[in-house]
Amino acid sequence: MKALIIGGGGFVGRYLAEHLVQDCGWETFLTKLPKENVEVEGCEAYNLDILDKDAVEALLVRLKPDAILHLAAQSSVAYSWKNPQLTADINIHGCLNVLDAVRSVPGYAPKILLIGSGEEYGVLPENTSLVSETTPVHPANPYAITKLAQNLFGELYAKAYDMHIMMVRAFNHIGPGQLPQFVVSDFCKQVAEISAGVREPVMRVGNLTAARDFTDVRDVVRAYSLLIEHGRSGEVYNVGSGRAISIQEILDRIIAHSGADITVEVDPAKLRPVEVPVIRADISKLQADTGWQPEIPLEQTIAETLDDWKNKLK
Secondary structure, eight states: OEEEEETTTSHHHHHHHHIIIIISOOEEEEEEOTTOOOOBTTEEEEEOOTTOHHHHHHHHHHHOOSEEEEOOOOOOHHHHHHOHHHHHIIIIIHHHHHHHHHHHSTTOOOEEEEEEEGGGGBSOOTTOOEEOTTSOOBOOSHHHHHHHHHHHHHHHHHHHSOOEEEEEEEOEEEOTTOOTTSHHHHHHHHHHHHHTTSSOSEEEESOSSOEEOEEEHHHHHHHHHHHHHHOOTTOEEEESOSOOEEHHHHHHHHHHHHTOOOEEEEOGGGOOSSOOOBOEEOOHHHHHHHOOOOOSOHHHHHHHHHHHHHHHTO
């Protein structure tokens, strides 16, 4: 199997590349931005701007991968409120450039996996927290809207052009190396700085009452590879742990693991204009089609993410 990871220079892409090369034995290529210094043993990397359709097509003609895993995105919800136009350009137009580039290559029919988000479900009806792929979607932020549009285009192209496209709604994935714009990495970074004595013992946080479905990134990338092998074309799959945990509990576990005496303060700048209280993924469809199960416990992920930040501060 020859696979191309578009957006492989990011947090998830690096883990995915390592998994495909080391665990699956696939010949793997990835695309990155020029500013990303990415090295994955056994994996070739190419600079690519997905907003340049000609460049996307040229790379596909050159490599002819059997599978394309499209991860490239502006993935910050907070930033999407600040710059919705750029978020739409990357997440919608970039995806269409990939799909149309595939269509333009005669006789070429790779499997394509489009990575969307659990944020697509958005504001849920009262007393609803568990969501399946058939749950009505009501995206509540610009990022979620762009991801829903991406996946709708994927479904359309699969039907209209007989392309083998599968769509994912990935819930919160976490682990060592994640940028601090995401909540668990942000908390771990702050705690590591406090432990190192470079920050006062005060943590600044957003809404702690929300509950989210968190999965280790290494489990997530296993799900992606299994979907390439066993997923059904035109289908959407939830990828998550199947359980929700509050941001407050995440914070408590991180602080407890550090052993530090820390005060917590709410930072209004970290609050979202619209917040979904509780959401967790129904992953029965993914499990039925691939046999996937999450394997890495949350405590391990938290400990390794915190240790990763501590090592960076040495």
